[in-house]
Amino acid sequence: MGAEILFRPAVDPEGLYESFKYVPTVRALENQAYFISLNTVGKDERINAYGHTVVADPEGKIIYEAGGRETNHCITLDADMVTKIRVYGTFFTEQLVRQIKLFNIPMPFADRWEEAPVFATLPAADRNLEARFAHLGEIGLNSELGSPIV
16 A cells, blocks of 8 residues: 555564564565564563564665663664665565556455455454453463463
8 A cells, every 4th residue: 555664563472582583574575665563572460572673674674673671762764765665676676566566466355354264264353361361261271361471
């Protein structure tokens, strides 16, 4: 839809760091946009969030990564870079966004995602930690409300 900056706000527990550390670069590359993965940091009675907020530029380079402590940081993003990369390609080569139009990729469930077959058998998303614990308790994981997510 033309967004130049994409945000992923999260409260990811420590166990997800190794898997999720690649998400910002991949999402930035495939959308040819800035991608900011904002993650909470710190521990409370239920979770230990690892922090490491990441900013990736439209070519997938990490231009900032916070650590595991609370911080404030100001970064200037170049919106013209997004336009340049979408016009001339990532590293003047890959034209991902322009190729969507070229290949006329079918998007059968655009604006009707709830009709996509993948959702036919999936339960609704957990809206809070209590719902998450209850759902995981169905299979014997974190069945005690208030137990930490590991």
